[in-house]
Amino acid sequence: MTNHWVDIKNADLILIMGGNAAEAHPCGFKWVTEAKAHNKARLIVVDPRFTRSASVADVYAPIRTGTDIVFLGGLINYLLANDTIQREYVVNYTDLSFIVKDAFAFADGLYSGYDAAKRSYDKSSWDYALGEDGYVRTDPTLTDPRCVYNLLKQHYARYTPEMVERVCGTPKDKVLQIWDMIASTATPTRAMTIMYALGWTQHSIGSQMIRTGAMVQLLLGNIGVAGGGMNALRGHSNIQGLTDLGLMSNLLPGYMTLPNEKEQDFEAYIVARAPKPLRPNQLSYWQNYRKFFVSFMKAWWGDAATADNRWAFDYLPKLDKPYDMLQAYELMRQGKMNGYLCQGFNPLAAAPNKAKLTEAFSRLKYLVIMDPLATETSEFWKNHGALNDVDASAIQTEVFRLPTTCFAEENGSLTNSSRWLQWHWKGAEPPGEARSDLEIMAGLFLRLRALYRKDGGAFADPIVNLTWKYAQPHSPAPEELAREYSGGALKDLADPKDPTKVMRKAGEQLAGFAELRDDGSTASGCWIFCGAWGPTGNLMARRDNADPTGIGQTLNWAWAWPANRRVLYNRASCDPSGKPFNPQRALVAWNGSAWGGADVPDFVAGENPAGGMGPFIMNPEGVARFFARAGMAEGPFPEHYEPFETPLAANPLNPGQAQALNNPAARVFADDLAAFGKADQFPHVATTYRLTEHFHYWTKHVRLNAIVQPEQFVEIGAALADALGIGNGSRVRVVSNRGHIEAVAMVTKRIKPLTIEGKVVHTVGIPIHWGFLGVAKPGFLANTLTPFVGDANTQTPEFKSFLVRVEKV
Amino acid sequence: MSAERKNEDIVRYAPAMRINHWLVAISFVLLALSGLALFHPSLFWLSALFGGGPWTRILHPFIGLVMVLAFVVLGATLWRYNHLEARDWAWLRRARDVVGNREDRLPEVGRYNAGQKLLFHLIVLCLAGLLLSGIVMWRAYFAFYFPVDVIRFASLLHAFCATVLICAIVVHIYAAIWVKGSMRAMTRGTVSRGWAWKHHRAWFRQVMRGGERE
Amino acid sequence: MALQSLDIVRRSATTLPEPQVRGAHTGQVAKLIDVSKCIGCKACQVACMEWNDLRDEVGSCTGHYDNPADLSAHSWTLMRFAEYENPKGDLEWLIRKDGCMHCADPGCLKACPSPGAIVQYANGIVDFHEENCIGCGYCVTGCPFDVPRISKQDKKAYKCTLCSDRVAVGLEPACVKTCPTGAIVFGTKEDMHQHAAERIEDLKSRGFEQAGLYDPAGVGGTHVMYVLHHADQPQLYSGLPEQPRISAMVGLWKGMAKPLGLLAILATAAAGFLHYIGIGPNETDEHDEEAARRELEKTP
Ligand SMILES: Nc1nc2c(c(=O)[nH]1)N[C@H]1C(S)=C(S)[C@@H](COP(=O)(O)OP(=O)(O)OC[C@H]3O[C@@H](n4cnc5c(=O)[nH]c(N)nc54)[C@H](O)[C@@H]3O)O[C@H]1N2
Ligand SMILES: Nc1nc2c(c(=O)[nH]1)N[C@H]1C(S)=C(S)[C@@H](COP(=O)(O)OP(=O)(O)OC[C@H]3O[C@@H](n4cnc5c(=O)[nH]c(N)nc54)[C@H](O)[C@@H]3O)O[C@H]1N2
Ligand code: HEM
Ligand code: HEM
Ligand code: SF4
Ligand code: SF4
Numbered sequence A: 001m002t003n004h005w006v007d008i009k010n011a012d013l014i015l016i017m018g019g020n021a022a023e024a025h026p027c028g029f030k031w032v033t034e035a036k037a038h039n040k041a042r043l044i045v046v047d048p049r050f051t052r053s054a055s056v057a058d059v060y061a062p063i064r065t066g067t068d069i070v071f072l073g074g075l076i077n078y079l080l081a082n083d084t085i086q087r088e089y090v091v092n093y094t095d096l097s098f099i100v101k102d103a104f105a106f107a108d109g110l111y112s113g114y115d116a117a118k119r120s121y122d123k124s125s126w127d128y129a130l131g132e133d134g135y136v137r138t139d140p141t142l143t144d145p146r147c148v149y150n151l152l153k154q155h156y157a158r159y160t161p162e163m164v165e166r167v168c169g170t171p172k173d174k175v176l177q178i179w180d181m182i183a184s185t186a187t188p189t190r191a192m193t194i195m196y197a198l199g200w201t202q203h204s205i206g207s208q209m210i211r212t213g214a215m216v217q218l219l220l221g222n223i224g225v226a227g228g229g230m231n232a233l234r235g236h237s238n239i240q241g242l243t244d245l246g247l248m249s250n251l252l253p254g255y256m257t258l259p260n261e262k263e264q265d266f267e268a269y270i271v272a273r274a275p276k277p278l279r280p281n282q283l284s285y286w287q288n289y290r291k292f293f294v295s296f297m298k299a300w301w302g303d304a305a306t307a308d309n310r311w312a313f314d315y316l317p318k319l320d321k322p323y324d325m326l327q328a329y330e331l332m333r334q335g336k337m338n339g340y341l342c343q344g345f346n347p348l349a350a351a352p353n354k355a356k357l358t359e360a361f362s363r364l365k366y367l368v369i370m371d372p373l374a375t376e377t378s379e380f381w382k383n384h385g386a387l388n389d390v391d392a393s394a395i396q397t398e399v400f401r402l403p404t405t406c407f408a409e410e411n412g413s414l415t416n417s418s419r420w421l422q423w424h425w426k427g428a429e430p431p432g433e434a435r436s437d438l439e440i441m442a443g444l445f446l447r448l449r450a451l452y453r454k455d456g457g458a459f460a461d462p463i464v465n466l467t468w469k470y471a472q473p474h475s476p477a478p479e480e481l482a483r484e485y486s487g488g489a490l491k492d493l494a495d496p497k498d499p500t501k502v503m504r505k506a507g508e509q510l511a512g513f514a515e516l517r518d519d520g521s522t523a524s525g526c527w528i529f530c531g532a533w534g535p536t537g538n539l540m541a542r543r544d545n546a547d548p549t550g551i552g553q554t555l556n557w558a559w560a561w562p563a564n565r566r567v568l569y570n571r572a573s574c575d576p577s578g579k580p581f582n583p584q585r586a587l588v589a590w591n592g593s594a595w596g597g598a599d600v601p602d603f604v605a606g607e608n609p610a611g612g613m614g615p616f617i618m619n620p621e622g623v624a625r626f627f628a629r630a631g632m633a634e635g636p637f638p639e640h641y642e643p644f645e646t647p648l649a650a651n652p653l654n655p656g657q658a659q660a661l662n663n664p665a666a667r668v669f670a671d672d673l674a675a676f677g678k679a680d681q682f683p684h685v686a687t688t689y690r691l692t693e694h695f696h697y698w699t700k701h702v703r704l705n706a707i708v709q710p711e712q713f714v715e716i717g718a719a720l721a722d723a724l725g726i727g728n729g730s731r732v733r734v735v736s737n738r739g740h741i742e743a744v745a746m747v748t749k750r751i752k753p754l755t756i757e758g759k760v761v762h763t764v765g766i767p768i769h770w771g772f773l774g775v776a777k778p779g780f781l782a783n784t785l786t787p788f789v790g791d792a793n794t795q796t797p798e799f800k801s802f803l804v805r806v807e808k809v
Numbered sequence B: 001m002s003a004e005r006k007n008e009d010i011v012r013y014a015p016a017m018r019i020n021h022w023l024v025a026i027s028f029v030l031l032a033l034s035g036l037a038l039f040h041p042s043l044f045w046l047s048a049l050f051g052g053g054p055w056t057r058i059l060h061p062f063i064g065l066v067m068v069l070a071f072v073v074l075g076a077t078l079w080r081y082n083h084l085e086a087r088d089w090a091w092l093r094r095a096r097d098v099v100g101n102r103e104d105r106l107p108e109v110g111r112y113n114a115g116q117k118l119l120f121h122l123i124v125l126c127l128a129g130l131l132l133s134g135i136v137m138w139r140a141y142f143a144f145y146f147p148v149d150v151i152r153f154a155s156l157l158h159a160f161c162a163t164v165l166i167c168a169i170v171v172h173i174y175a176a177i178w179v180k181g182s183m184r185a186m187t188r189g190t191v192s193r194g195w196a197w198k199h200h201r202a203w204f205r206q207v208m209r210g211g212e213r214e
Numbered sequence C: 001m002a003l004q005s006l007d008i009v010r011r012s013a014t015t016l017p018e019p020q021v022r023g024a025h026t027g028q029v030a031k032l033i034d035v036s037k038c039i040g041c042k043a044c045q046v047a048c049m050e051w052n053d054l055r056d057e058v059g060s061c062t063g064h065y066d067n068p069a070d071l072s073a074h075s076w077t078l079m080r081f082a083e084y085e086n087p088k089g090d091l092e093w094l095i096r097k098d099g100c101m102h103c104a105d106p107g108c109l110k111a112c113p114s115p116g117a118i119v120q121y122a123n124g125i126v127d128f129h130e131e132n133c134i135g136c137g138y139c140v141t142g143c144p145f146d147v148p149r150i151s152k153q154d155k156k157a158y159k160c161t162l163c164s165d166r167v168a169v170g171l172e173p174a175c176v177k178t179c180p181t182g183a184i185v186f187g188t189k190e191d192m193h194q195h196a197a198e199r200i201e202d203l204k205s206r207g208f209e210q211a212g213l214y215d216p217a218g219v220g221g222t223h224v225m226y227v228l229h230h231a232d233q234p235q236l237y238s239g240l241p242e243q244p245r246i247s248a249m250v251g252l253w254k255g256m257a258k259p260l261g262l263l264a265i266l267a268t269a270a271a272g273f274l275h276y277i278g279i280g281p282n283e284t285d286e287h288d289e290e291a292a293r294r295e296l297e298k299t300p
C-alpha cells in the first residue's frame, strides 16, 4: 500500500477492482464502511462476479477477467480527452513533460525491440531522451509530440468506451457512469483510493494492470494524498514482511536485488542500482544503495565481510535466470531439482496444474514439509480416490514431515499491507512435538555448518562464516532477529555534523536507515526496517492509537517502514510551493523552514520547495513515471493482451498481430503451451478466488470454518445453468485441458453472461479452498484446472483467467 | 334367561370390555391432568404428578396414543349400539324430563340413550381431533414436518378438543354417579333387571328375548 | 446500570407480576444490525459459536451461502443471503443476520407453558432458561420470527441470548464485538434509534428512498433492530416478516382459551354437583325390579 488501512476512511471515492476486499480483507474493510458512513464516500466495485464487496457498493460493474487494462486504458483516454486531470500535479510531479527517445516505437501491439524467438525485448529504446547536460529533456507545455503526455494520449486513443464494452463486456452506460465518478476526483479536494489484489496480480499481464491503475491515480493527483493511493491488499498476515525481507528468489532484503550472472563486478553491481539524478536537484535516494548493501552484508557475514573482499559480494549467488516457483516445479519435472523444503506452503494445492506438480514431486528424491498440519502436499503420493488418484507404489519420493508451531504460538512481528510492523505475543503453547520454524532452520543450519567445518566442501565460506550470534544457537529468539534486521552500530559512530561526538556507541541499535554507513561500521539485516527496534527499544510493540489530527495518522501505533512513514510520497499532497492541496486532510506541509505535519515527511526534512526537488525521491527523475522506461517486461505503457487461455481468436486491440494475442514477453514452458485449452473445446471463462469463510487450504481443518462453509462448490450464472440444465445444488463437473473437478453447482444471478465481440461468454467462479484433507467435506483441488504460466514480471500464475467446460454430472 | 344364572342380574359388559374401558378412563385422567398442567400456569403443579415438566411433556402424547388405541377397540365394539335412531330425537326433545329424573315420560331407550350416544360421537370426534392435532404438535417426532401455522392451528384445536372432551367426560362421569347402578356395569359388569328395565327398557326386552348377550 | 440489569420483569407461565420496582430507567438495550453495512462475512456467526461454545454439524452445500442452512440449537444466528434484482435492473445482494429479535412482547414467552423457562429482563433481553424448559416447543409456535430451536440431543429450546451473560457484566455481545465492519452496534435502544437515523439519512442520500428502521410495533418493538435499504419491503431480506405480530391463533390459544376452557370445565362439574344436590340421583328401586320381573314373566 502507498497509504494504509486507516487512511481509507479519508477517501471520497473507493474503487475496488481486481480484489474483493470485503471477503478477503474483512477487517480492513471497516475503513471502507467508515469512509462511506462518515465521509460520504462512494464505493465502486468492478469484478467479474457480484461479490460481497459489491453487495455494499454504490455502483457495481461486471468485467471479463483479464481485461482491466482495457477498462483503465479507456479511462485514461477519457480523462485525457476531457482534460479531467489534476494539471498542477501531473505537470510537476510526473514525467508527462519528459521527451522520449526517437527510437522508441509501438505498432500492432508490440514495442520496439521485440525478439519473438526469445519472447523478450531489447529495451534500449525504452527511455527518455537526454539533453546535453545529461538530464532528461522536457517540454512543460506538453506540446512536443515525443513528450510522454502525447505518447500516452496517442497510445490510449484506441481505448474507446465502445472498445471497453466489446472487450470487457461491461455495459457502456455503467462504464461511463464509473468513469464520471472517478473523474470527479481530479480536483485537489477529492481523493480516490484504489484497492486491488489478486484480481489484478494473477494474470499474465497482472503487473501492467496495476500500473494502469497507478497511472489513473497519477492523472487524478491521487498519489501521496490522504484518502488516495494504490493500495495493494496483501495476502497472508505477513506476506508484506516476506517480500520486505526479500524472500523471493531474485531479491535481497529491503528490495535490493541479487546480482545476475553477468554482474560479477561489485562496483558495477552497485552503480547499476544507485542511479544518478536524471533531473537537476533530484534526490535519487537509491544512491544510498551501497550503505544499505554493505550494512546488510555486515549483518549476514559480520567480520567476514570486509572492504577487501568487497563485503563478501562473492558469497552471493549470481542468477542465470529467475528461480520462481513455476521455474522450480519445471526443473523438478525435468529431474533437474531433486530435493525440496516446503515450509508453511502447500504447493500441491496452491500452485497451478496439479497434475504437473504431482509429476514434479514424484521425481524428487526427498520432500521436507514443515507445517503444523497435514497438507495435501505432504500426501501428494497417497491415493485419495478420485480426489487424488495416484499410484503410491510408483512414487519413490521420501517425504519428511516436521511439525512446526504456528504464528500464534510464538512472539514476532507481522507486517501488514500498511507496512506496519506489529509485534505480537505468543498466544498459546505449541502442542506435542512441534518446534518453531526458527528452531528447525537453526538445527538444519548448525548441522550443515558442522559438516562443512569438519569435511569442508565446495565454497564453504558463506556457510561457515554466516553470523550466528544468538544466545541459544539452536533456538534464535524472535527478539534477537528483530534487533538484527533493524540494525546497530558495529563501532562507535561519529556524528557527521560534529566528528568529535559519538552519535552511536558500538553495539547500540540505530534509529533509522539514515544512520547506515557504507564503511562496514553499521549492520542492518533489512534497511527499510532500520529503526523498528531502535535505541529506545521495540517500536513495533507500541500500541498508542492516539490520532491527534483525526485523519488516522496514529504514528505511535506499531512502526511502519520506511522511517515510520504512513503515507508514501506524501510530499505530493502539497503543491509545488509546499502548501497542502487539501488543507482539510493535510499530511505534511512546508512551514518555511522544514517539512512536518501529521505524517513523517517522505522528503528531505529541510529541503526548500523552491529548489524544485520532486516528491518521488526513489526515482532518479524525482517524479512519477507514466513511461516505465525499462522497468517492465512488456513495455513502457500497459497494453492489453488476452489471457493465455482466451475465448477470443484475436486481440481486439491488435487484431492483425498474432504475436500480440497474449503477453509477448511472458515465459511459457513448452509442455505448458501444449496444455493450454482452446475456446472451441472449453467455451467457458473460469476464475478462482477466495471466500471469507476459509483461509486457503488450511482452515478446512478447523471445525468452525467448516461449519460456515462446508462443501466445495462452483458458481455459475443462471443463464449458463439453464442452458446446460443444471439445477441449483446439483453436482457439476468442470473440465479444463489439464484435468477436472466436481462440485456442487451454485446457480446465481451474481454472475451474468457477458457479450464479448458479439458472442456470449459465461464466467465460472471457482473458490479455491477445498482439498482432500481436513474436517470440511473433502473436495477437489481447484488448481487441478489452472494453467502453468505467470505474469511476465513477477511470474505470479494466471489463476484468474482460464478456459473450462462445465458439464452436468 | 338361562338356568345357570345364580342371580337375577344382567350382564352389560364382559371383563375384556371393562378392562378396555378402564384403560381408556385411566389414560384419560392422566391425559387430562398432564394436559391441564401445560394448559394453564395455575395448574402447572400437576406436572409434579408425572415427575416434573419434562416428563409430563414426554409422557402425555404417549398416554394419548394408548388412550386412542384403547378407545378404538372400545369404540369399535360399541359402535353399532350408538347409531342414532328416530326415537332418540324424541328422547332428546324431552331433555327436561331427563334432567328431572322423570324417566316415565321418556320414550323407551335401547342399550344406550340418546345422550350416551351423542356423547359417544362427541368423544370420537374429540379424540380424532386430539390425535391429529396432537401429532402435529408433537415436537420430538413430528412437529418439524409441519408449517408453523398448521402447528398453531393444531395447538388451538387440541386445546379446544381437550376442553370439550374433558367437559364431556365430566358429564359422563357424573352420569355414572347420577344414574345409580350404572357404575356396577363398568365395575362388576352387571346391572340389575330393574335398572335395565327403568333406563334401557328396549334393551332389557331384547336381552330377555335372548337377543343379545353381554 | 440498567444495561446490565438481569432483573426479571416477565416470566413465562406465571400469573403474578414479577418485581417491577427496579426499572431500566437509563434505557433498555438494543442491538442494531445495519444490513447496508454488512458484508456477510459470518464473523458474528463464528463469534457466537465461540463465545457460547456451540459447534453445529459440518453440513453440506445446498447451493447457497447460508451455512448452516438454518438456525439450530447450535447455531443461534446465521447470515441469510438473498439475490434481488431491483426495478432499475441492478442486482442487490441482501444479507441479513438472522436470529432472535428480543421482542418487547415476545410470542415465545407468551406461548411457553413452563414457569420461568423464558424470561424477559428489565433491560429488554428475552432469555431462555434451559433448566426450566420442558421441551414442548410452544415457543416455536409462539415466535413470529421462527427463531427458537429445540435441540435433538436434550430436547430443550435454544436461541440467541443477546449475550445476556456478557451484557450483565458490561460487555457488548460477542457478535457485536467481532463485527469487522461495524455493521452491528449495541447500546441503549434510544442511542440505537439515533444511530439508525444517521444511517438512514446516509442511505437516502445514496438513492435508497425507502431506507428505514425495522423495529416492528406489532411485537411492541424489538431489542434487535435492522437498518434496511428497503424498509418498505422487509420480506426481500429472506422473508423478514412485514408486520410481525404474535399469530392470532396463538393469541387466542394463549389468551382467551385458557380461562374460558378452565371455566367451561369447572362449570360443567359445578352443573353436575348442583344437579346432584338439587335434583338428586336417579335410582332404581324395588318397584322397578318388580316391573322388570313382571315384564320377564310376560315374555315367552
Ligand atoms: N478469507 C480469506 N481472506 C484472505 C485469504 C483467504 O484465503 N481467505 N487469502 C489472503 C491472501 S494470501 C491473498 S493474496 C488475498 C487475496 O485477496 P483478493 O485478491 O481480494 O482475493 P481473490 O478472491 O483471490 O480475488 C479477488 C477478486 O478478483 C476477481 N477477479 C478475477 N479476475 C479479475 C479480473 O480480471 N479483473 C477484476 N477486476 N477482478 C477479477 C475475483 O472475482 C475476485 O472477486 O486475500 C487474503 N485474505
Ligand atoms: N487457483 C488459485 N490458486 C492460488 C490462488 C488463487 O487465487 N487461485 N492464490 C495464491 C495465493 S495469493 C497464495 S498466498 C497461495 C496460498 O497458498 P499456501 O501458502 O500454500 O496456502 P496456505 O493454506 O495458507 O498454506 C500455508 C501453510 O502454512 C502452514 N502454517 C501456518 N502457520 C505456520 C507456521 O508458523 N510455520 C509453518 N512452517 N507453517 C505454518 C499452514 O498449516 C498451511 O498448511 O495460494 C495461491 N494459489
Ligand atoms: C391422541 C393423542 C394425544 C396426543 C398425541 C397428544 C399430544 C399432545 C401434545 C404433543 C401436547 C403438547 C404438549 C406436549 O408435548 O406434551 C398436548 C397438550 C395437551 N393435551 Fe394432548 N395429546 C393427546 C391426547 C389428549 C387428550 C385425550 C387430552 C384430553 C384430556 C389432551 C389434553 C391436552 C391438553 C389440555 C394439552 C395442553 C394444551 C395447551 O397447553 O393448550 N391430549 N397433547
Ligand atoms: C373416569 C371415569 C369414568 C367413569 C366413572 C366411567 C363410567 C362409565 C360407566 C358407569 C359406564 C356405563 C354406562 C352404561 O353402561 O350405560 C361407562 C360407559 C362408557 N364409557 Fe365411561 N367412564 C369413565 C371414563 C370414560 C372415558 C374417559 C371414556 C372415553 C373417552 C369413556 C367411555 C365410555 C363409553 C364409550 C361407554 C359406553 C357408553 C356408550 O357407548 O355410549 N368412559 N362409563
Ligand atoms: S487476517 Fe485477521 S485481521 Fe485480517 S481480515 Fe482476516 S480476520 Fe481480519
Ligand atoms: S460480522 Fe458484521 S459484517 Fe460480518 S456478517 Fe456479521 S454483521 Fe455482517
Ligand code: SF4
Residues within 6 Å of the ligand: C012, C108, C111, C112, C113, C114, C117, C118, C128, C132, C133, C134, C135, C136, C137, C138, C139, C140, C148, C150, C156, C157
Ligand atoms: S420448549 Fe419453549 S415453550 Fe416449551 S418449555 Fe421450553 S422454552 Fe418454554
Ligand code: SF4
Residues within 6 Å of the ligand: C099, C100, C101, C102, C103, C105, C106, C107, C108, C109, C126, C142, C143, C144, C145, C146, C147, C148, C159
Ligand atoms: S424473536 Fe421469537 S424467540 Fe425472540 S423474543 Fe421474539 S418471539 Fe421470542
Ligand code: SF4
Residues within 6 Å of the ligand: C047, C048, C049, C051, C052, C076, C077, C099, C159, C160, C161, C162, C163, C173, C174, C175, C176
Ligand atoms: S448476541 Fe450473543 S448469542 Fe446472540 S447472536 Fe450475538 S453472539 Fe450469539
Ligand SMILES: [Mo]
Residues within 6 Å of the ligand: A234, A235, A236, A239
Ligand atoms: Mo496470497
